[in-house]
Amino acid sequence: MINTMKEVTYAGIDPEFANEQDAKIVIVPVPYDGTSTWIKGADKGPDAFFEASKNMELYDIETNSEVYKQGVFQDNHMTGFYGPEHMVASVHERVKSWLDKDKFVTVIGGEHSITIGCVRAFKEKFEDLTVLQIDAHADLRPSYQGTECNHACAVFEASKTTNLIQVGIRSMDSSEMEHMNVSKTFFAHDIAATPDEIWMQKVLDLCTNNVFITIDLDGFDPSILPSTGTPEPGGLGFYQVLNLIKRICVEKNLVGFDIMELCPNDQESSSDFLMAKLYYKMLSYKFEL
Numbered sequence: 001m002i003n004t005m006k007e008v009t010y011a012g013i014d015p016e017f018a019n020e021q022d023a024k025i026v027i028v029p030v031p032y033d034g035t036s037t038w039i040k041g042a043d044k045g046p047d048a049f050f051e052a053s054k055n056m057e058l059y060d061i062e063t064n065s066e067v068y069k070q071g072v073f074q075d076n077h078m079t080g081f082y083g084p085e086h087m088v089a090s091v092h093e094r095v096k097s098w099l100d101k102d103k104f105v106t107v108i109g110g111e112h113s114i115t116i117g118c119v120r121a122f123k124e125k126f127e128d129l130t131v132l133q134i135d136a137h138a139d140l141r142p143s144y145q146g147t148e149c150n151h152a153c154a155v156f157e158a159s160k161t162t163n164l165i166q167v168g169i170r171s172m173d174s175s176e177m178e179h180m181n182v183s184k185t186f187f188a189h190d191i192a193a194t195p196d197e198i199w200m201q202k203v204l205d206l207c208t209n210n211v212f213i214t215i216d217l218d219g220f221d222p223s224i225l226p227s228t229g230t231p232e233p234g235g236l237g238f239y240q241v242l243n244l245i246k247r248i249c250v251e252k253n254l255v256g257f258d259i260m261e262l263c264p265n266d267q268e269s270s271s272d273f274l275m276a277k278l279y280y281k282m283l284s285y286k287f288e289l
Helices: 042-054 084-099 114-125 156-161 174-179 188-192 196-206 238-251 270-288
Strands: 025-030 072-074 104-109 129-134 163-169 185-187 210-216 253-260
Touching (some): 025 042, 025 084, 084 104, 084 114, 104 114, 104 270, 114 129, 196 238, 210 238, 238 253
Parallel strands (some): 025 072, 025 104, 104 253, 129 163, 163 185, 210 253
């Protein structure tokens, strides 16, 4: 009997561009939602992202390119964790294994605690690492609800071990000020009152050469991305974020990125598509500019 089943690939691309050996880019999906405290559903984010990606045009107008031809391999979903600490350790090892194969590694979640494992791996691979966080929340608690691997602690470790720059922050607990470097924090209310070219240049000036970007989708304004676990008003616009990322890709070495905290809603698919488009634009800037 003839096998008519089509191989599942990222965005439905031809298997020629999706094989592990030749692909320059790897996507690691982590459908984990173990510590979120309000709207649940981030574990469904990766599948919603992949479904939206299938419906996306693969020609990027701005860069006049089809970046998928660089090769994009979709890794197996990471599941079966015994708890948040096991999840972080597992993500660290999986990301490290791909970095050791010289792949450009991207991770999609899932809740933001996944980033702890990502940063550990990238810090081991790249010297003098900047972690650029786009987020509504500071995520600087040393521990929360009995674990250091809570989504509220997503960048605490990075604040101690890397050059952490925070963009879009507009919600935090007063206790987090102790761990925040205000000179490297770009609060949303200050961004709203400052021309983009001014605050973005300050971000660039603070970055080291090697930059890892972590994006919590609640960094965007909920008017354009409502489907996230902890939406906060007053967020960033789509082209604001893209322009910042483009400048990072042109002026620095983007070594990898993650995108977290999509909580899909059956009544609203635009958030899923924004994540899909954002991911593809980031690849286009990295490889085609």
